[in-house]
Amino acid sequence: MKLSKELIDLQHRLGHQFARPVLLLQAVTHSSMSSPGREDNQRLEFLGDRVLGLVMAEALLAEDAKATEGQLAPRFNALVRKEMCAEIARQADIGAALKLGRSEMLSGGRRKTALLGDAMEAVIAAVYLDAGFDTARDLILRLWGNRIRNVKEDARDAKTSLQEWAQARGMKPPSYEQRARSGPDHAPVFTIAAVLENGAEAEATAGSKRIAEQAAAKALLEHLEQGGTD
Incomplete structure (x- = not known):
């Protein structure tokens, strides 16, 4: 070949x-x-x-x-x-x-x-x-x-870090909601929201649900670190 x-x-x-x-x-x-x-x-x-x-x-x-x-x-x-x-x-x-x-x-x-x-x-x-x-x-x-x-000892992914943040404050683990899906079947694009029990949330869009969930969790963590809803 x-x-x-x-x-x-x-x-x-x-x-x-x-x-x-x-x-x-x-x-x-x-x-x-x-x-x-x-x-x-x-x-x-x-x-x-x-x-x-x-x-x-x-x-x-x-x-x-x-x-x-x-x-x-x-x-x-x-x-x-x-x-x-x-x-x-x-x-x-x-x-x-x-x-x-x-x-x-x-x-x-x-x-x-x-x-x-x-x-x-x-x-x-x-x-x-x-x-x-x-x-x-x-x-x-x-x-x-x-x-x-x-590689760092505390190299956790964003979803794990967000879950630990919530548990440390007595909250339920975050949920991940699919807000939208677009694109053809062979190349879908997902919009996912990471949502905390206290109402704080953030959205992200990616070509797979898993990556969108990670990106949403990261965005929500950054929002919380900047003084968002606690």
Whole structure:
């Protein structure tokens, strides 16, 4: 199989030459471009998420032999969350090689956190299937680099932090309400509100419910820190 220039360049940035380049093509193919003869990256994303999790668990244990499970869990979550995967994807410029349908391309799909995070996980799976676990581990450790050593002990995601804020004040955990949904079925856009028992709330919009919930929680935390409803 002959690779496009974008995929050849991506191989160089990843530092891995694929023996089965069709795996790399699948890893960067969004569902908006799938067809009977071309698989999208959703199954690879599922596998890559698990490979990434195992590598990060091993790396964190090796990095700090005295850390408790309670210390390791938030560090792990910070390193494997979709936003971090998207950050790494931007570092490797995976967006430049994404295969997107026209509507997704016009809506800025190459820059979307959800798409980039999914593609990063899919690329990890592609490397794993192409060359085995050790090669996939080397890729992950190289791309994540000092982030593993520098991840903070209190690196909780926004939803966890908001829940802890509410519980510390005797409130019920925040709820997340879908306020709107737009876009085609293959590329939906969700508006989600994070709502506290005392009526404080904030909205955010993103291409997945999970990311919109995180963004809404972050926005509400920032509002509260600035003296919003307490």
